[in-house]
Amino acid sequence: MLRRIKIDWATLPNFQPLETPFPAPERIYPGLEEIEPESFPDFLDEIGLVGMGGSGFPASEKLRASIGAHTLVINGVECEPGITIDQTVLLHHSLWVQAGANATAKAIGAKRVALAVKDHPDQVAKLRKLYPEYDIIPFSDRYPVGAEKLILKKLTGKIPPPGTRPYQLGYLVQNVVSLRATGRAIIDGFPVVERPLTLTAPAARFYKNTIVPVGLPVREVLTAFALPYDPVRHLIVGGGLMMGREMAPDDGVEKTTTSLILLERAALEEKEHGCIRCGACNTACPLSLHPYSLVERIQKGKTDSAAFQAQMTECFLCGVCSAVCPSHIPLVQTLAEGKQCLP
Numbered sequence: 001m002l003r004r005i006k007i008d009w010a011t012l013p014n015f016q017p018l019e020t021p022f023p024a025p026e027r028i029y030p031g032l033e034e035i036e037p038e039s040f041p042d043f044l045d046e047i048g049l050v051g052m053g054g055s056g057f058p059a060s061e062k063l064r065a066s067i068g069a070h071t072l073v074i075n076g077v078e079c080e081p082g083i084t085i086d087q088t089v090l091l092h093h094s095l096w097v098q099a100g101a102n103a104t105a106k107a108i109g110a111k112r113v114a115l116a117v118k119d120h121p122d123q124v125a126k127l128r129k130l131y132p133e134y135d136i137i138p139f140s141d142r143y144p145v146g147a148e149k150l151i152l153k154k155l156t157g158k159i160p161p162p163g164t165r166p167y168q169l170g171y172l173v174q175n176v177v178s179l180r181a182t183g184r185a186i187i188d189g190f191p192v193v194e195r196p197l198t199l200t201a202p203a204a205r206f207y208k209n210t211i212v213p214v215g216l217p218v219r220e221v222l223t224a225f226a227l228p229y230d231p232v233r234h235l236i237v238g239g240g241l242m243m244g245r246e247m248a249p250d251d252g253v254e255k256t257t258t259s260l261i262l263l264e265r266a267a268l269e270e271k272e273h274g275c276i277r278c279g280a281c282n283t284a285c286p287l288s289l290h291p292y293s294l295v296e297r298i299q300k301g302k303t304d305s306a307a308f309q310a311q312m313t314e315c316f317l318c319g320v321c322s323a324v325c326p327s328h329i330p331l332v333q334t335l336a337e338g339k340q341c342l343p
């Protein structure tokens with residue numbers, strides 16, 4: 001989670017998507033054309049599938065809880081500004097995505113598959129052709145609309161009550177890259193050992209959607225794409241500017257690494273000022289929380305009340321409050337610390 005930085009994503013060149021300099025993994029499983037629904041959660045454990053949208057939650061547990069849901073939602077609404085890997089996978093890997101989605105829908109008994117995507121008319125038209133059997137549901141291109149809660153809000157007409165899980169409303173929401181990995185395992189017979197991601201270095205005008213091996217040190221990814229790295233000058237962010245985290249060059253790419261962003265440290269310097277009680281953070285919070293009062297409570301150690309804990313449970317650390325704060329107060333960092341106070 002970072003301080004604000006302005007990047008004009010639209011001006012970056014977009015290279016041929018999903019080309020990769022890394023070799024394809026080797027087949028491990030036999031050619032599994034179809035998996036029996038009863039054994040499907042075990043299959044997800046075997047391939048090592050976790051929520052690849054960033055949650056890292058074991059996919060089999062989520063699936064077991066969702067048996068009986070009426071709708072599988074493919075979440076292709078990118079959750080971070082400037083990142084386009086979900087949209088790219090939807091457009092270029094539809095065979096794997098559909099194999100994963102169809103097997104998942106069958107396993108939970110869902111009659112309907114909905115595809116949540118950003119409302120870009122040209123892309124929506126292509127997706128309607130690629131996924132003719134799914135309901136395409138366009139969402140506005142406004143962060144953080146790809147959050148599970150906000151997807152359910154659009155599908156059900158209201159924000160889910162605090163603590164409600166999607167399966168309690170009849171939905172299973174799965175990230176598109178998770179479903180692609182499922183389809184890859186079904187069709188090509190190998191576990192989750194590769195990670196599609198957006199790799200970008202805005203100052204060098206480099207932007208690419210690619211696929212890298214899980215576990216490969218970030219330094220080697222940068223080298224493979226001839227991106228120079230200087231620890232004094234650069235900062236590596238994994239997972240996006242709003243909810244991501246700083247990564248060290250020797251850190252390995254994780255299954256949840258949706259993007260790698262190489263930033264110039266100089267561009268991040270912003271001086272923090274005191275709160276001017278402008279209320280911008282309250283207005284901007286998509287869940288109508290009061291971020292600064294939560295932060296004050298965390299700083300004063302007043303974290304025992306039920307009201308505080310309910311609000312902290314709801315906060316999904318989207319970082320919108322920090323992004324709008326004119327005093328550059330890193331609210332979301334403190335909120336992340338507040339999460340640690342939850343019982």
Ligand code: SF4
Pocket residue numbers: 284285286287288289290291314315316317318319320321322332335
């Ligand atoms: S991070 Fe801030 S804006 Fe996002 S949900 Fe939490 S309080 Fe609301």
Ligand code: SF4
Pocket residue numbers: 274275276277278279280281282292324325326327328329331
């Ligand atoms: S946006 Fe920043 S300055 Fe305004 S009320 Fe929130 S914390 Fe205070």
